[in-house]
Amino acid sequence: MDEHDTPAIPADDDPTLVFLKVEEAARRLRIGRTTCFALIRTGELESVMVGGLRRVPVDAPAAYATRLRTAQRSA
Template identity: 75%
Template sequence: MGTTILDTARPAEASSPAPVLLTVKEAARCLRIGRTTCFALIRTGELESLMVGGLRRVPADAPAAYLARRRAEQQAA
């Protein structure tokens, strides 16, 4: 007889809200690039970021916006 595994995780609606800001490491993970490369994109202005106190943060929608720009550039070429 088969064993049934129940998913006991809480539904997505019940979990904490999606982050508004990402750390550079989290943004790099979203883009599947290294942290150093992510900082280079921030330094050149290709990836939006801001300072919160002394911490560098990336808006949660910035990685998707960066990818959309890159895709549009490649399609235009």
């Protein structure tokens, strides 16, 4: 492998990210884009507007999964 063939780090694995695109958050949760937007609309998944773009804080998918697991354990 020469210097021009270095593998790229996938965007959603970058440890310096602060926000994810909605599609990246959906991929982390293994759900569809439409379902992800529905979770955002109901407030179950945190998101913010950056300029005119909808973004999900990088820790929000894990926080949602934790809340979901806690709710299902107590049910």
